[in-house]
Amino acid sequence: MSKKIFVAVAWPYANGPLHVGHVAGVLLPADIFARYHRLRGNEALMISGSDCHGTPITISAERAGITPEQLVQRHHSSFLKTFKTLGISFDLYTQTLTENHYKVTQEFFHRLSASNCIYKEIMIGSWTETLQRFLPDRYIEGICPKCDYARARGDQCDKCGRLHEPWELLEPHSTMDGSPVTFRETDHYFLDLARLQPELNTWLQSVDRSCWRHNTLQFTQNWIKEGLRGRAITRDLEWGIPVPVDDPTFKTKRFYVWFDAVIGYISATIEWAGRSGKPEKWREWWEAKTDRSDRIRSYYFLGKDNIPFHTIVWPAMLIGYGNRVLPYNVSASEFMTLEGEKMSSSRNWAIWLPEIEDRYQPDQIRYYLAANAPESRDSDWSWSDFVRRNNDELLGTWGNLAHRVLTLAWRNFGLAPEPGEFRESDQQLLTISAEAFSKVGGLIESVKLKAALQEALALAQRANQYLNEEQPWTLINTDRSRAGTIIYTGLVVVDRMKTLLCPFLPHSCQRLHELLGYEDVIGALPTIEKTTDIDGRERPVLSGGYSNVNRWKPVTIPIGQSLRPPAPLFLKLEENVAEEEREHLRRQAQVVDRDLKRK
Numbered sequence: 381m382s383k384k385i386f387v388a389v390a391w392p393y394a395n396g397p398l399h400v401g402h403v404a405g406v407l408l409p410a411d412i413f414a415r416y417h418r419l420r421g422n423e424a425l426m427i428s429g430s431d432c433h434g435t436p437i438t439i440s441a442e443r444a445g446i447t448p449e450q451l452v453q454r455h456h457s458s459f460l461k462t463f464k465t466l467g468i469s470f471d472l473y474t475q476t477l478t479e480n481h482y483k484v485t486q487e488f489f490h491r492l493s494a495s496n497c498i499y500k501e502i503m504i505g506s507w508t509e510t511l512q513r514f515l516p517d518r519y520i521e522g523i524c525p526k527c528d529y530a531r532a533r534g535d536q537c538d539k540c541g542r543l544h545e546p547w548e549l550l551e552p553h554s555t556m557d558g559s560p561v562t563f564r565e566t567d568h569y570f571l572d573l574a575r576l577q578p579e580l581n582t583w584l585q586s587v588d589r590s591c592w593r594h595n596t597l598q599f600t601q602n603w604i605k606e607g608l609r610g611r612a613i614t615r616d617l618e619w620g621i622p623v624p625v626d627d628p629t630f631k632t633k634r635f636y637v638w639f640d641a642v643i644g645y646i647s648a649t650i651e652w653a654g655r656s657g658k659p660e661k662w663r664e665w666w667e668a669k670t671d672r673s674d675r676i677r678s679y680y681f682l683g684k685d686n687i688p689f690h691t692i693v694w695p696a697m698l699i700g701y702g703n704r705v706l707p708y709n710v711s712a713s714e715f716m717t718l719e720g721e722k723m724s725s726s727r728n729w730a731i732w733l734p735e736i737e738d739r740y741q742p743d744q745i746r747y748y749l750a751a752n753a754p755e756s757r758d759s760d761w762s763w764s765d766f767v768r769r770n771n772d773e774l775l776g777t778w779g780n781l782a783h784r785v786l787t788l789a790w791r792n793f794g795l796a797p798e799p800g801e802f803r804e805s806d807q808q809l810l811t812i813s814a815e816a817f818s819k820v821g822g823l824i825e826s827v828k829l830k831a832a833l834q835e836a837l838a839l840a841q842r843a844n845q846y847l848n849e850e851q852p853w854t855l856i857n858t859d860r861s862r863a864g865t866i867i868y869t870g871l872v873v874v875d876r877m878k879t880l881l882c883p884f885l886p887h888s889c890q891r892l893h894e895l896l897g898y899e900d901v902i903g904a905l906p907t908i909e910k911t912t913d914i915d916g917r918e919r920p921v922l923s924g925g926y927s928n929v930n931r932w933k934p935v936t937i938p939i940g941q942s943l944r945p946p947a948p949l950f951l952k953l954e955e956n957v958a959e960e961e962r963e964h965l966r967r968q969a970q971v972v973d974r975d976l977k978r979k
């Protein structure tokens with residue numbers, strides 16, 4: 381029976397372009413996972429959107445001399461283009477500025493209030509007189525009361541590691557203009573995590589420990605052990621979702637970004653259902669007490685800095701709301717460094733997707749990010765390694781195998797030749813290629829995507845070895861029938877590998893599918909749709925129609941199937957590419973260094 385697989389992707393913050401780390405750790409793993417489940421015949425729903433609120437966006441917009449809405453739409457459009465180019469197959473990628481999302485968030489708040497999961501309390505806010513506003517901790521610096529370090533941040537000292545409140549700093553000031561910061565009392569709403577802790581514990585004890593990653597479980601348990609405290613869900617700022625209460629002091633406050641962004645998983649599902657013409661269909665994915673709920677599994681994909689919001693805060697909110705499907709697995713990735721150094725937006729030490737997405741084939745980028753994913757430990761993007769893996773693995777091992785087999789078949793037969801009797805060596809390879817479906821599939825289901833890719837590539841290596849031993853290109857002149865059997869065996873294996881690799885490399889697998897003589901679509905790509913929201917603004921989304929016909933099985937290409945003229949699937953990269961790209965990175969970072977010095 382087919383399962384319902386909900387693929388929730390952490391909402392990218394629309395405050396800057398996407399870099400390869402975002403794709404490697406969050407977007408690509410989610411896409412591979414969703415594509416696999418569709419090929420497996422399961423109903424997958426992959427949802428996310430741009431996170432558009434919060435102080436950092438208002439500050440960036442001010443600096444750029446545009447409105448927050450303009451800034452957000454600029455980045456949102458760039459995200460959509462990247463996802464379309466790379467083939468990130470969202471069923472819906474929307475944003476948090478929609479009327480629908482505002483409505484769902486406010487309703488969520490009402491419901492949590494009604495079930496006593498929210499309380500109001502006075503907080504101390506950091507106020508700057510020159511800017512006439514409250515500032516988040518990240519925009520405050522001062523002298524550390526413990527070690528005298530002069531540039532301690534509002535919430536933590538980077539030198540001695542002390543955690544503190546901003547008012548404990550000596551000479552606290554704003555990092556935006558250096559002006560002094562004073563402290564004022566301000567009312568806020570809090571999510572009562574302490575009250576929800578017992579139920580959270582019960583849920584955490586029931587999760588399938590064999591599929592949760594060690595980092596995620598460990599981190600969550602440590603948090604819980606310390607005892608949970610209430611967390612503020614509102615902020616003093618005017619860019620965000622209004623707090624729906626009849627209280628004038630809340631006129632200048634909005635929901636905190638993390639509160640509304642996680643609710644986006646539900647609001648986006650509601651939007652998706654509305655767009656698909658079945659507005660009630662979202663309930664099948666979220667209402668825990670439907671007869672189908674045992675078949676729903678929700679998988680969340682995020683970076684490790686987002687763990688507490690997905691394993692504590694969001695489940696607590698869902699428990700507080702009641703009758704909602706809780707996460708089945710929360711898959712947090714580690715970080716990706718660049719040429720051995722931490723990626724940094726402020727230093728411009730990053731590979732921005734809009735810069736490279738048109739320079740390389742999408743599957744070249746996808747391959748490197750999947751093979752080198754920061755799955756259970758940090759990984760590094762190195763341009764030399766990018767070139768090497770492309771030439772040796774993607775092209776050398778897999779691309780050449782497919783091209784070699786197709787060329788042999790096309791030149792000598794023009795179609796899938798009729799095999800003679802299979803020998804032991806043929807049979808062995810056919811069996812291994814059939815068994816790969818459960819091996820690769822099992823690894824993907826437990827979100828071990830890197831190992832799944834390795835397993836598929838090992839099959840390509842094995843097939844190359846088989847061809848080298850059997851030498852059909854020599855036999856074709858002396859024993860055409862035997863050569864035909866070997867080439868047919870090769871075609872079957874390449875055809876099966878196309879399915880095994882399709883979640884990772886949808887563009888090239890689709891091309892290969894066509895070269896093998898098929899007509900239909902296996903690597904469907906998303907499309908950008910332009911729509912106008914209730915407020916009259918155009919807010920494009922990413923969407924797509926994806927089939928979930930069960931193809932995850934060892935098929936055998938029909939004998940006599942006509943092939944199309946073969947063409948190589950991947951481009952070789954010259955050795956100097958790595959040096960040129962590194963030089964480009966250094967120049968890009970120097971420009972920022974000079975800018976900083978000038979300030």
Ligand SMILES: [Zn+2]
Pocket residue numbers: 524525526527528529532537538539540541542
């Ligand atoms: Zn310190």
